[in-house]
Amino acid sequence: MSNPDTPRLSEILARPATRRDFLSRASALSLAIPAVGAALTSCTPNGDQRADSSGAAARSAQPAAGAAGSQDSLLHHNSDSRLDSAVLKGGHATGTSATHEGTERAAEAKYHRYDPTLPPPASGNRLQIHFHAREAPIRISDDLVVAGWTFDGDIPGPIVHCRVGDTVEFTLTNDSNIPHSMDFHAAQIDPKVAFRSVIKGQSVSYTFKPRWAGAFMYHCGTAPVLMHIGSGMYGAIVVSPREPLPAAKEFVLVQGEYYLGDTVNGARAFDYQKMLTTLPDFVTFNGRPNQYIKEPIRVKVGDRVRFWVTSVGPQHPCNFHVVGEQFDTVYLGAPPGSAIRGVQTFAVPAGGGMCFELMCDVAGEFPFVNHAFGHGQKGAIGILAVE
Numbered sequence: 001m002s003n004p005d006t007p008r009l010s011e012i013l014a015r016p017a018t019r020r021d022f023l024s025r026a027s028a029l030s031l032a033i034p035a036v037g038a039a040l041t042s043c044t045p046n047g048d049q050r051a052d053s054s055g056a057a058a059r060s061a062q063p064a065a066g067a068a069g070s071q072d073s074l075l076h077h078n079s080d081s082r083l084d085s086a087v088l089k090g091g092h093a094t095g096t097s098a099t100h101e102g103t104e105r106a107a108e109a110k111y112h113r114y115d116p117t118l119p120p121p122a123s124g125n126r127l128q129i130h131f132h133a134r135e136a137p138i139r140i141s142d143d144l145v146v147a148g149w150t151f152d153g154d155i156p157g158p159i160v161h162c163r164v165g166d167t168v169e170f171t172l173t174n175d176s177n178i179p180h181s182m183d184f185h186a187a188q189i190d191p192k193v194a195f196r197s198v199i200k201g202q203s204v205s206y207t208f209k210p211r212w213a214g215a216f217m218y219h220c221g222t223a224p225v226l227m228h229i230g231s232g233m234y235g236a237i238v239v240s241p242r243e244p245l246p247a248a249k250e251f252v253l254v255q256g257e258y259y260l261g262d263t264v265n266g267a268r269a270f271d272y273q274k275m276l277t278t279l280p281d282f283v284t285f286n287g288r289p290n291q292y293i294k295e296p297i298r299v300k301v302g303d304r305v306r307f308w309v310t311s312v313g314p315q316h317p318c319n320f321h322v323v324g325e326q327f328d329t330v331y332l333g334a335p336p337g338s339a340i341r342g343v344q345t346f347a348v349p350a351g352g353g354m355c356f357e358l359m360c361d362v363a364g365e366f367p368f369v370n371h372a373f374g375h376g377q378k379g380a381i382g383i384l385a386v387e
């Protein structure tokens, strides 16, 4: 950090803000914060602009990498989100998610309803997961395609379900020119090793045993984390307790925000500058605004419904409420402990997850909403149809 050859961060950030410059400045920042530059220089379609204005400084940093271990591991270990958010705030940088892979054939991207049904947990106390990080155009409504950065080609990534104490064997393979990584909130593990970034063609693998039940976020942790979560690299892992909870229809809702900029080849790019404003264009459950109004979640009278709700943010909580209903149980911590009764609304913080239960003993169409209605109005609303 104090290498005299390293440009001062204030000097780097004071320079004019163009897209190319954003990328080259980010490259220079990799001297001080290894994953930052790697992540952002590769935000270009071919990732080959990293050696422009900051190239000399970048070369001077290489020997230090060898001294600390393999050069690769130092350049691509996981970001330090405390540091990257500190250097990137201030409104100077520009950047979007638009890449060739994320925008080509955008017009052909098909809309699909994201199935909120909780899949069965892994059998045999062991779950093997292999995700691929890749860019893809994602149609989030009839008339809107976004240039996504994804896990396995969707926003959110796949729902993962296991039980407390299961062995989760995870591998991420990066198919993208942009470095990526995986941070499971259900894991207790050395993040610098497990959550490190990998470049195109490489994989990172790790194993963990969830200690607590709950709804947990997962996300790419590569710097700047805001850009990677904000461009779609998130999802949910539900950890059920060993002793099953009461029988219920179980659904997963991942609240996420969209901050969109220019259209490139028919896909709206995610806009880093807009993310910094914290004023989203859309707030969604499972990646599509209002999708469960168009195609409701359907249950039967007499069903117990359990919602596993996470807010991946990147900024805002989900003030979860079902209009015309009350939660008989909300688990403040790991189910079945810390249950509170008779709740109208409870806020799931950004980066958090909670479990909500209600008995559906009245027929009707019940809107489930983020009761911060600016965010409900922007798409965080759906219908629970009790038939």
Ligand SMILES: [Cu+2]
Residues within 6 Å of the ligand: 149, 179, 180, 181, 220, 221, 222, 228, 233
């Ligand atoms: Cu990423």
